[in-house]
Amino acid sequence: MPRTPSSVEPGQIRDHVLAAALHLFTQRGYFNTSVPDLARAAGVSVGSIYHHFKDKEDVARALYFSLMDSLQDKLAEIAGQHQSAQDRCRAVITMLFDLTETRRDAMDFMLYAKHREFLPGEPPVCSSKPFETMRQFVEAGMASGEIRRMDVMVATSSLFGGAIRLITARLDNVLTEPLPDRLDAVWQCAWCSVAA
Amino acid sequence: MPRTPSSVEPGQIRDHVLAAALHLFTQRGYFNTSVPDLARAAGVSVGSIYHHFKDKEDVARALYFSLMDSLQDKLAEIAGQHQSAQDRCRAVITMLFDLTETRRDAMDFMLYAKHREFLPGEPPVCSSKPFETMRQFVEAGMASGEIRRMDVMVATSSLFGGAIRLITARLDNVLTEPLPDRLDAVWQCAWCSVAA
DNA sequence: TCGTATCGAATGAACGTTCAATCAACACCT
DNA sequence: AGGTGTTGATTGAACGTTCATTCGATACGA
Known part of the structure; x- marks a missing residue:
């Protein structure tokens, strides 16, 4: 009986499912999202999801790795563009702040x-x-x-602890102003906490 | 047909259930813990849990408030014992570090x-x-x-961001040494990040 | 005897997962 | 070119399980 042409172009299903998963997992949480929910939001059938992913957990895992990889790419880029630890670490916080504003869902799921x-x-994660x-x-x-010189974990x-806490506050809507507005203040605190 | 005398003394059921919930919720997570699991671990029946709590969510809520209240008590005590912000905040981190070592589960569930x-x-939470x-x-x-002087949220x-990150690292077993060993190093970083 | 606490089997809803059916696209032969 | 077989993507109804919750029965203290 099946085969009502889906509105999703072939070859795009994986991405559509991952996008829907990112949205629903961060909005309601993994366990409050059913596979039919996922299918509906992605505009595909339940069976299709199981054709592209082993199971529900596999969707979450694929999403997690995909986001982590893209974050790692950004860090590698920063490593290439800056030499000093000071410049690198400031760039990291800048990037994390920007990402929180432009891709809340991704940040929520990762952090x-x-x-x-x-x-x-x-x-x-850590x-x-x-x-x-x-x-x-x-x-x-x-x-x-x-x-x-000190324990690397402590340093x-x-x-980064202050910046990350501020990001979670922002994700919780406890902070209403955009994070980049606070960048200078946060960085001043962060850097002089460990600077030689 | 029941009524096999439970091994739990009457009047203690609430506490036993909350203790079991704290253990299971932090170990496996809320959604991976069923009510029968909870009953078994607490040594009481399923029905008994529903006599003392409205539903599963109510167990989690009672646990959450109970832990938060006891944390708030400790903070009030600190406020009474110390006057300067420096002494108070250092005492807070000391207390959080100790709590992480002595009551991992509670810390895990709260933070x-x-x-x-x-x-x-x-x-x-925040x-x-x-x-x-x-x-x-x-x-x-x-x-x-x-x-x-700066934004209160940033300060x-x-x-506290550095200390909290270290606590989560400890809870993830990424950090293997007891947190109090790192107290001085963490505090030095933390305080000079905001000191006037 | 009445009210309260406790029990665990029963219930029904919801979930993750499977699978036979279907179709589009392509390769191959004549 | 036209016909035919094969492959793999897609579908959603159906399945078996698990879960949170209910409830009638039981025990005990007052």
Whole structure:
């Protein structure tokens, strides 16, 4: 009986499903989103989702890796454009702030979601590649003498912790002004917390 | 047909259920914990849980408020024992670090859980009373000249953000040493990020 | 005996997942 | 070119399971 032509062009289904998943997972949460919900929002059938993904968890995993990869790309770009730890870390916060304004959903899913609950077996966010790269920026800064010598974890947390907290406040709508407006203030605090 | 005497003394059921909920919710997550799971872990029957709580969500809500209240008590105590913003805020971080070591589950549920997903309608954590109290400590410090004048949200995030990030790293087992070992280093970073 | 606390089997809704049916597109043969 | 077979994408109804919740029965204290 099937085969009402879907409004979604072929070859685009994966992306449509991932986009719908990003929207629904961040809006209502992974467990409050059913696969039929996902299908409806993506404009495809339930079966189609299972043709492109192993199961519901696989959708979340694909989404997670896709977003993390694009974040990692941005970090790599920053590493190429800036040499000093100071410039690099400021660029990171600038990028994270901009991303929060322009792609709230993505930021919410990456920083705020509890992946442990629906992606068992995945390492926690803070041991993902992007976070590791940020630690490397800090380590290089300590080696070059820009940053005080101390435990790398403490330094990284101090340097980025304030910005990340502000991002979550923004995602919770507790902060109503755009984050970039606060960039200078945040950076001043962040940098002088670890500067040599 | 029941009534096998439960091993739980009467009047203790609420507490047993809350303790089991704290353990299971933090271990596996709210949505991966069924009410029968809860009953088994608490050593009571399913029906008994529904006698003491409206529904599953009500268990989570009671747990949340109970933990938040006890945290708020500790903050009030700190407010009474210390006068300067510097002493107060340092005491807050000390208390949070100790709490993370001695009551991991409680800390995990308060700081790390996504309450939005299973407690719709509750305000986000960072607009809860404890967080508000921490902001007041910071505001008082700005009024007294201990802390640089700036946006309160920025100052609070900078002051506590590093510590909170370290706590989540600890909860994720990314950090293996006890947090109190890092207290001095963290505090030095935190305070000089906002000190006048 | 009345009210309250407790029990766990029963209920029904909702969920993730499967699968036979269908179709579009292409390759291949004549 | 026209006919034919094959492949793989797509569909949604159907399936079996699990879950939150209810409820009638039971026990106990007052």
